[in-house]
Amino acid sequence: MADVLIVIPAHNEARNIGAVLEEVRRLAPACDVVVIDDGSRDGSREVVRRLGVPCIHHPYNLGYGGAVQTGLRYARARGYETVVLMDGDGQHDAGQVPALVETRRRTDADLVIGSRFVEQTGYPVPPLRRAGMAFFAWLTWAFAGLRVRDVTSGFQAISRRAVAFLAEEYPLDYPDAETVILLVRSGFRVVEQRADVRPRLSGSSMHSGLRVLYYPFRALMGVIIVMLRTLTRPGRVA
């Protein structure tokens, strides 16, 4: 068993997941991989199993947070030292996993965020989404005292003790800023590192359609609830 587990949550990613897994095998061969098939109806599970990669299948869609949490519970049960979260749509470069893990070990951070904005990576972000990201980055600074440039990045490396914590506490639906604030306010260390992100190979993002309108309100509510919880439960976890 390797020290590092790559968790890939996937929902209807049959067209992308094969290429993602091939790239992981090629560029991060020292890592174990597990795909959390979050109730896909397009045969994603079959694609993953055909490639001989472990696949945990949800019988129905639990959402991104639910899928990540299943992956974290799997990692906790097997005692991995570091868990790397990667999207199943081909946006994240598996070649950058070793650097993310190395940063986590070197800094002893509990969460390393693979950030598109630490340096100019040329990743195109529509103005409205950029405004939303800026708002949540400001919230993270205001409530956790931490400057995070790319709070919505799903490319992350997580330490064993943060995995144990998040396996129970991982926020559901849209966990971005909520997770960072929760971790910082619970005494975990969060750092950012440059990561290049590509446009998804095919299909549409979970932040598309009417969900774009719902997202900021849900995420803001999540942040407020995290604040209330950490205020009423002031003891640090880490």
Next chain:
Amino acid sequence: MSGYNQALICAIAVLFGIFTLDLLRRRRLNVEYGLLWLLLAAGVLIVVGWKGLLFRVTFWMGARQPASILTLLSLAFIFFFLAFLTVQLSTMSSRIRRLTQVVALLEHEVREMKEKQGETADDAKESEM
């Protein structure tokens, strides 16, 4: 409120109580929810059957019509019940999500074990040959 109206509302409350008890008997309703509906039926019987109480409450609350107080109490009950149901629904959702995750993880473990057993059986066959 006329005596006729009073009798009608009381009859409805009694019938509703009997209906709730029957649902409980047939296990179509859990006791925790049934108890709330029975309390509602009892509350209606007390407030409507005991006319003096309704007038007194109307006076205390500064309302002009007893019907306003009945409406207010009904709305309060509906809001309370909806809040109660939302909490129950959220609890159920969390439990189902947790169960789904546990089942998915266990299913994966069973699959892994079966695959390992299959490999062991294949190895045993090969060594026999």
